[in-house]
Amino acid sequence: MKEIEHVALIGLGAVGTVLATRLHDRLPGRFTIIADAGRQEKLRRQGILFNGKRYDFAFADASRPADSILIATKAVALPEAIEAITPHVGPQTLILSLLNGIDSEQTLAERFGPERVLYSYFLGHPSLREGNSVAHDGEYRIYFGEADNRCPSDNVRRIGALFDRTGIPYEIPQDMISALWQKFVINIGCNQTTALLRRPYGHLQRNERAMTLARRMMEEAAGVAGMLKIAGAERMTDRAEEVIRSMNPEGKSSMLQDVEAGRPTEVDIFAGTLCRLAAETGYPVPWNRAALQILSAL
Numbered sequence: 561m562k563e564i565e566h567v568a569l570i571g572l573g574a575v576g577t578v579l580a581t582r583l584h585d586r587l588p589g590r591f592t593i594i595a596d597a598g599r600q601e602k603l604r605r606q607g608i609l610f611n612g613k614r615y616d617f618a619f620a621d622a623s624r625p626a627d628s629i630l631i632a633t634k635a636v637a638l639p640e641a642i643e644a645i646t647p648h649v650g651p652q653t654l655i656l657s658l659l660n661g662i663d664s665e666q667t668l669a670e671r672f673g674p675e676r677v678l679y680s681y682f683l684g685h686p687s688l689r690e691g692n693s694v695a696h697d698g699e700y701r702i703y704f705g706e707a708d709n710r711c712p713s714d715n716v717r718r719i720g721a722l723f724d725r726t727g728i729p730y731e732i733p734q735d736m737i738s739a740l741w742q743k744f745v746i747n748i749g750c751n752q753t754t755a756l757l758r759r760p761y762g763h764l765q766r767n768e769r770a771m772t773l774a775r776r777m778m779e780e781a782a783g784v785a786g787m788l789k790i791a792g793a794e795r796m797t798d799r800a801e802e803v804i805r806s807m808n809p810e811g812k813s814s815m816l817q818d819v820e821a822g823r824p825t826e827v828d829i830f831a832g833t834l835c836r837l838a839a840e841t842g843y844p845v846p847w848n849r850a851a852l853q854i855l856s857a858l
């Protein structure tokens with residue numbers, strides 16, 4: 561099993577910075593950022609502040625492929641990110657997409673081949689970004705793996721070994737497709753509700769009407785999961801509510817942060833994807849249709 565030595569990351573935002581600072585500290589000289597000339601210039605000038613400490617990262621050199629590439633851009637930037645990482649992908653490169661939603665791995669597998677892509681996502685307290693300043697309390701895990709991890713593949717073990725060496729907390733779910741859908745149900749509820757109401761997690765935790773709104777949207781997502789025969793669909797809404805209740809009350813979902821910063825939201829990979837799948841399966845999703853309409857109109 562070939563050890564992962566050189567790691568590159570694209571998307572030095574809220575989630576990317578949490579991982580980049582850890583990899584920078586634990587893989588000296590072997591961790592780099594993939595960024596275009598404009599972003600490189602800005603990063604050289606301003607650095608990134610993580611919990612108040614300035615970080616200056618090295619940039620990836622396309623003459624040597626990375627052993628692993630982590631993608632942490634927003635979904636709208638995935639096509640650009642794919643072009644940007646292409647020169648850094650070699651025959652042994654393993655790609656992990658930390659994007660929310662259930663589609664990015666498929667898009668990456670179509671471009672680079674399924675043998676180079678693992679499923680993954682970030683779950684925990686939200687990471688907060690304002691400009692080049694990111695704050696996070698360390699409460700998170702990376703969930704990753706192949707679709708079925710009852711017998712972990714070499715690639716899964718390689719990434720597990722990297723995370724062990726660098727102290728990145730992780731879990732390898734046996735059924736990664738079910739886990740990805742569980743995360744999707746959580747995002748459908750908490751990202752969309754916090755963005756619609758423009759309130760942090762504490763509001764959902766205290767206000768039963770807000771939590772009911774989140775539950776209605778999550779029940780629809782879990783209903784579609786059931787139609788698609790995703791394992792554990794019937795437990796996903798209750799589990800998602802538990803996750804929302806465990807968030808830090810002042811925490812803001814990535815979608816609420818986008819709304820507040822005037823950035824485009826990722827509603828297309830949440831309610832947008834759900835509405836498309838609902839039309840295919842014939843499952844009614846009126847709450848998510850309304851959320852899609854409102855959030856796309858911002």
Ligand SMILES: NC(=O)C1=CN([C@@H]2O[C@H](COP(=O)(O)OP(=O)(O)OC[C@H]3O[C@@H](n4cnc5c(N)ncnc54)[C@H](OP(=O)(O)O)[C@@H]3O)[C@@H](O)[C@H]2O)C=CC1
Pocket residue numbers: 570571572573574575576594595596599632633634635637640641644658659660682683685686687688689813814826
């Ligand atoms: N924030 C959170 O707590 C969580 C977020 N997620 C998910 O993780 C993903 C990333 O979210 P988040 O970190 O919040 O997003 P951010 O908007 O904070 O960060 C995205 C970063 O990607 C950079 N970027 C965009 N296009 C490119 C490009 N072509 N080349 C290089 N860099 C690029 C942006 O740079 P620039 O600003 O210059 O455009 C920005 O630094 C999303 O899918 C989100 O849903 C998942 C769990 C938690």
Ligand SMILES: CC(C)(CO)C(=O)C(=O)O
Pocket residue numbers: 660682683684685686687746747750751812813814815
């Ligand atoms: C992990 C969670 C739910 C944190 O808010 C998230 O995925 C997001 O903000 O996009």
